Amino acid sequence: MVTSRAKVLNLTFHGIGERPNGEHEDEASIWLSVEQFNFVLDFIKGRQDIFITFDDGNKSDVEIALPLLLKRGIKAAFFVCPGNFGSSGYLTGEDVHSLSRAGMIIGSHGMHHRDWRQLKNEELMGDLRVSREILEKETEQPISYVACPGGSYDRRVLNYLKKAGYERVYTSDTGYSRPDAFLQARNTIHSNINPDLLRRIIEQRTWNSAGFIRVVKKCIKRWC
Template structure:
């Protein structure tokens, strides 16, 4: 199966860091991709960062097509300009979408101090749980980066599924899920190529080996 990950949809607002702006895609591209995978149950959709476009653009288009997605929210940005409000986060959940943690400050989870790791993996989740009034069980690694220490901490904290950005195929039901993150220059034709990539058994084996090794670092 293939996990597709979106970030911002449309034009990045002023103040968005350049590294994040490079992951924003146009509304037309977003809709073309949704139409491309409309009949593909083997394609999962997720969103990182908790941008306001999650509710202004993505949510209506998902509902129109009868698709669900998981939204990984940066807890420390909830309520900030250009980001989801607490009401927006609840709106996503009430619409049947999943909500997971993307940490507190959008910093890489590798090589954090114990205090920083606690803030990113525990405090951020707790803040989202207070907003939702229910447990938050899934997480997505910021910038897709992780190591064995990060993975061990996430397991210890009983996250039930963790998403990365390895541009690799994923196996249904596994705890660690690789994703293909779309960047500003990606097109619906590129996504069609990724889908063809997923139809080859040799590619599936190679991707499994590559992500396994990465988790041992």
């Protein structure tokens, strides 16, 4: 098992529990039951080399995940889209303030979850700056973490993220990362999670030809 302190395994969650009012139909594969989430937290509790993140700013972040994390003394990062604040099923600005006050890290996931690779330079810089300004106002804390919407990035996006002053960029590239690296790979936990699969994700035993292709794609995204 990989237990080196030199590496961190970032896990990504989305919604926990019931999907609100039948929304997020297309996200069934990335919503976990409360039981599954509890099981994952108990499995990784005490592991300094595993870091938990949440994407999209679903209401379940504050209603379900926060108390379960606090109960176990786990600090996580929540990547939220300020453009969704107050929409049905999503966090409000006050919720984000509550998460921050509870000791959680808040990061930007873009204003409206748009693919950053598709935005023109000015739009991209605006998205990166405005989302951070809103989050800094809500949390009264500096915001230096960001997660790419849809895991989508390329070299231009990374340059703009650096220019905008972000210090950690969370992707969906899978695998372990160095804790101090600018680019942080993440491993999405899907609704099919079970003890054996979680063990294989943590030990990174899911390697196969698809894993090799992912590494090649990651290198291309950094340089193109």
